[in-house]
Amino acid sequence: MPDHQSGHAPTPATDPEIEAERAFLATARAALHTMREDVLTTATVQDSSEDADYTFTNRVLAADRDRRADALVDFDEAPLFFGRLDYPAGAIYETDPDDPPSHTRTTESDRVYIGRRHVHDAGGSPLVIDWRAGISAAFYRATPDDPQGVWLRRRFGFSDSAELTAYEDEPLAADAPAAGAGGALLDAEIERPRSGPMRDIVSTIQPEQDDLVRAPLRPALCVQGAPGTGKTAVGLHRIAYLLYTQRDQLRQDGGVVIIGPNRSFLSYIRKVLPALGEVGVRQATIEELIDWVPVRRVEDPRAEGVKGDSRMAEVLERDLWSRLCPPEDTLVVERGARKWRVPPEELADTLAELRERGIGYGAGPNLLVQRIAHLVMRRIENSGEACDSRTLTELRRNRSISAAARAMWPKADPIRLVLGLLTDPERLARAAEGILTPEEQEAIRLPGRPRSPKSAKWSAADLALVDEAASLIGRPDTMGHIVVDEAQDLSPMQARVIARRCTRGSVTVLGDIAQATGPAAADDWRSLLAHLGQADDARLAVLDRGFRVPAQIIDYAARLLPRIAPGLGAPTGVRRAPGSLVTTAATDLLDDVTLACRGALKGDGSVGVIAADADIAAIHQRLAEEGWEAALVGETEDALDAARLVCVPASLAKGLEFDSVIVAEPARIVAAEPRGLHRLYVVLTRAVSALEVVHAEPLPEALDHPSD
């Protein structure tokens, strides 16, 4: 990172201002260390007896202590603070004539240091303020037009080993010291070469992003953003912010989960929240969230489209409730020497009345037993015999009554229910009549003739069906807040999976309609939000400044937009990088991809080679033969950490980024799937510095001859 202060002058290593800031950083680090030691040495044992309750309490207290200590770990590679706000003296801190001035409270100004976590000294005075605190918002939002009381904003520059090396001042009030043109540290941070997992952006969150990060828990927030506009970054920082402001409520409500499109992506983002001091957030794919059965099959796109359609919810509901079976015979209950009879019409009425109450299917059998027991008890009472609660308990356990209830309201298992429906054409035809066409019914049959859940080859789309069935039978566990990234790919049935888990409507939805590749993906946010149960009051926000991709590359990829998302405008790249885009007509694809890699590896940062799924293994092998250590995304979970050169199947490129990207044979990426052009748009927008498109076949027409 270049050294700059107040414009573009390099900061001399011996600059007394830098020395003073470094000394303060060392003080803050030492104070954080002491805070952690204090937590770790806090006694947690409440009672040393063997009493189970106390043992449990002790365990909870110890776990809480460990969590708090984890959140106070200082990171070698991340600076403890990254910014400073100067206010006129007395504006922030109360002045006590007995207190001598300090580094944060000088005679001219009150200084607020903004960092990853709160640090205070032994007397409890703040040294560093958590970026999520209310006062820190001005660091991200204050402008000369709206200084929010701030006199001067200072940003710090750090080396890779978190050594403070530079600062840059931005005067916000008219009487603040003037500075030259700033922004170099910000630009340098945004352009820093990429390698390994995603980093946090806490020091450079932009005002439009900050507005979303700090948006309240409700209403639901939906962010449409072009590639590289910071949606994922916003989602992760928003989680950290919400946990800071409403940790207890979120924990009580079931915690926070972030849902990403696949394991490689989740591995890519895994370090961001811990770097922000948040260690307990679950990161899962939607399949992991609803892992009813192991997924062993990739669904055919046509079947996936039908299985993901919300009409399947109706089919499942109809099939489940068709299991109710009004009795044909009179129920006879023997009790001692007497027999009590309930005719089938009365039992059928009871069944119908329960059904109309809108209870979950799973609650039915018990309630029905109770109702029938009551019917019998009333008969006993009418005969003059005195009954009490014991009579009712005894009747509820009566075998004839439970057998009748079981026959009328059979127990249901969600996995077996879906298995039965998708393997029995007649049953499916009954449940889907008037809802699915015969062709659609045919398309969603499970392959083979599986007899048991174990022998069936389930797909991810089947999981959402099982979850829907399970939700008709019982209630799933709910969560305090759910962030869904790449949400444009959710099928309506998957959206319903999420909707029923955030019953308080607390959800953040991030995505880009232009990047929707799922066969059942929505074409617009309003309809997806309706499936998420947020039709009425969700806030829909747009991010359109692209931080990842240089403008030249965005313009090139945006040629596809009129075809794939006619309503969406092209994003604005915040950087121009002349020469960042090269297209190479290859004579031999593998040779030319190899050549492109050789060139890209001469630069800094990561190199991603992206090709159609069917082609990537051959490319990977060829690069290995060249003697390069190339990782293959999808082969191991941490492929992105394993090497600088990474091969990526097009279907796993979503959400990832590399300094240089080489895209091999776009036409084959397009041809590989129904939404191939959308996939190509994703693939072309992964580069931070340079993109080389290598093609032996003609380029897709939309790219070669833009229609606008």
Ligand SMILES: Nc1ncnc2c1ncn2[C@@H]1O[C@H](COP(=O)(O)OP(=O)(O)OP(=O)(O)O)[C@@H](O)[C@H]1O
């Ligand atoms: N305010 C910022 N300061 C520095 N870097 C930023 C900022 N906002 C975004 N970035 C960087 O831009 C890149 C793209 O961000 P991110 O992955 O969050 O975008 P996205 O909108 O989710 O992209 P995609 O649609 O491709 O998944 C990341 O490297 C991120 O760190």
